[in-house]
Amino acid sequence: MFDNIRADLRAHSGDWAAQGFWVLLVYRFGRWRYGVRPAVLRKFFSIVYKFLFKCVQIITGVELPCEVVIGRNFVIDHFGGIVISGYARFGDDCRVRNGVVIGLKNINEPIAPVLGNNVDIGAGAKVLGNIRIGNNVVIGANAVVLTDVPDDSIAVGVPATIKKRQCPVKERAQEPVDERVTGP
Incomplete structure (x- = not known):
C-alpha cells in the first residue's frame, strides 16, 4: 500500500494538497483493507473506509470506489464531478479530468469500460458501457464514447468519432542526429 501511495504522490508532482491525491489515498486504504485479518478488524477498517470515502467524495466531488482496478x-x-464505476479498469499512466463519467451504459448490464495504458480523458467526457479503450488514446473534452477505441487514436464529439493520431506516442520519430564532428 505504501509503495502505491508514494507513487501516487509522485504522479501528483509531490503535492500533498492535490485533491486527486487525497482521493487515491482513500482508494488505496480501501483496497488494502480487503487483506486485513481477522475479520473483526477488517470490518472496523471497512467502517473507517466508508466514512473516509464519503468525506473525500463530498470535499473533492470525486467518486472512485475501491472496487475499481487502476494501474x-x-x-x-x-x-470535481468525476464519477467512476466500480466495474471500470484502468491501465498505467492514465489521466482523468473534471466532469468525467466512466460507467455503465445500461443498468441491466453491469459492465464498465476497460481502459488501456496512457489514456488521457478530457474534461466532461463520458465513457460508457461494455467497451475497450486502447493504449495511447486521447478522449477529447465533452466526448461521449460508446464504442471501442483502438490503440493510438483520438475520440472526439457527441457521439464520439474515432480518428487515428497523427503521431502516436510509441512511434514518434526521433530527431535526426548529426554525426559530423564539429570542433572549435
Missing part, C-alpha cells in the same frame, strides 16, 4: 501513475487532474 500505476493514475492522475486525477482538476477534481
Whole structure:
C-alpha cells in the first residue's frame, strides 16, 4: 500500500494538497483493507473506509470506489464531478479530468469500460458501457464514447468519432542526429 501511495504522490508532482491525491489515498486504504485479518478488524477498517470515502467524495466531488482496478501513475487532474464505476479498469499512466463519467451504459448490464495504458480523458467526457479503450488514446473534452477505441487514436464529439493520431506516442520519430564532428 505504501509503495502505491508514494507513487501516487509522485504522479501528483509531490503535492500533498492535490485533491486527486487525497482521493487515491482513500482508494488505496480501501483496497488494502480487503487483506486485513481477522475479520473483526477488517470490518472496523471497512467502517473507517466508508466514512473516509464519503468525506473525500463530498470535499473533492470525486467518486472512485475501491472496487475499481487502476494501474500505476493514475492522475486525477482538476477534481470535481468525476464519477467512476466500480466495474471500470484502468491501465498505467492514465489521466482523468473534471466532469468525467466512466460507467455503465445500461443498468441491466453491469459492465464498465476497460481502459488501456496512457489514456488521457478530457474534461466532461463520458465513457460508457461494455467497451475497450486502447493504449495511447486521447478522449477529447465533452466526448461521449460508446464504442471501442483502438490503440493510438483520438475520440472526439457527441457521439464520439474515432480518428487515428497523427503521431502516436510509441512511434514518434526521433530527431535526426548529426554525426559530423564539429570542433572549435
